[in-house]
Amino acid sequence: MSLLAGKYGIIFGVANKRSIAWAIAQAWHQAGAKLAFTYQSDRLKDNVEELTDVFGANTLLLPCDVTHDEEIASVFQTISQKWGRLNLVLHSVAFAPREALEGRFLDTSREAFRVALDVSAYSLVAVSRAAAPLMTGGGSILAMSYYGAEKVVPHYNVMGVAKAALESATRYLAYNLGPQKVRVNCLSAGPVNTLAARGIAGFNDMFKHYEEHSPLQRNVLPEELGATGAFLASDGAAAITGQVLYVDCGYQIMGM
Numbered sequence: 001m002s003l004l005a006g007k008y009g010i011i012f013g014v015a016n017k018r019s020i021a022w023a024i025a026q027a028w029h030q031a032g033a034k035l036a037f038t039y040q041s042d043r044l045k046d047n048v049e050e051l052t053d054v055f056g057a058n059t060l061l062l063p064c065d066v067t068h069d070e071e072i073a074s075v076f077q078t079i080s081q082k083w084g085r086l087n088l089v090l091h092s093v094a095f096a097p098r099e100a101l102e103g104r105f106l107d108t109s110r111e112a113f114r115v116a117l118d119v120s121a122y123s124l125v126a127v128s129r130a131a132a133p134l135m136t137g138g139g140s141i142l143a144m145s146y147y148g149a150e151k152v153v154p155h156y157n158v159m160g161v162a163k164a165a166l167e168s169a170t171r172y173l174a175y176n177l178g179p180q181k182v183r184v185n186c187l188s189a190g191p192v193n194t195l196a197a198r199g200i201a202g203f204n205d206m207f208k209h210y211e212e213h214s215p216l217q218r219n220v221l222p223e224e225l226g227a228t229g230a231f232l233a234s235d236g237a238a239a240i241t242g243q244v245l246y247v248d249c250g251y252q253i254m255g256m
Ligand code: 0WE
Pocket: 094, 095, 096, 097, 098, 101, 145, 146, 153, 154, 155, 156, 157, 159, 191, 195, 196, 197, 200
């Protein structure tokens, strides 16, 4: 099925083959979308280049640190020149200084708070504003969230506050962009073993906790996030905007 045939998409947030962004990119590609990728730094460029090789030579690869407005502008200027249009955006970018994810939320510094909210939440606003003029045929903007936005997950700390801001921003963006038929949604994933999760103390216990407490008694698979990402980008989701869709084996519905 070519759910996304003829669609043009851009993906922010592939770091390596385990990235959620990569799982969704593969699903969008398999559904027929033509894709562009951004990479955050030269350190990650080779990774992204190697992965996207399988999509052929006409895949665009562009540098973009989302904390710099001029880099975002440059990305969409290139998209405008090469494609002249855009339908899909995946925002799969987050960062908080490591020390902010270790101690008490109470001790979050002003600078760690600023960085976490800038990289993880404001960037969706900046990217959406730059993308919107190219999304003339309507489209879908998708951002990644996590349960820590609505409930306390020990050590998630300022990232929880940043994801809460991201989810709220999603609703306001959905309101602003709805008239031009651009939808904006969040996909809230259960824990996945990515680079962003690696080294976080207790991550293995979290996987076990989901197996023991989610209705489906297991963890979500990257390809399942891909499938949901493809659905939200497709016309099957044409009337869904401003939502946070949990893809977490049902964990979020539980009270105990
Ligand atoms: O959103 C995330 C993680 C995002 C993240 C990860 C890191 C690790 C390295 C943001 N900033 C950093 N900064 C670093 O220096 N997740 C949903 C994964 C995650 O992270 C946690 C979790 C879960 C789940 C941190 C504490 C507790 C649970």
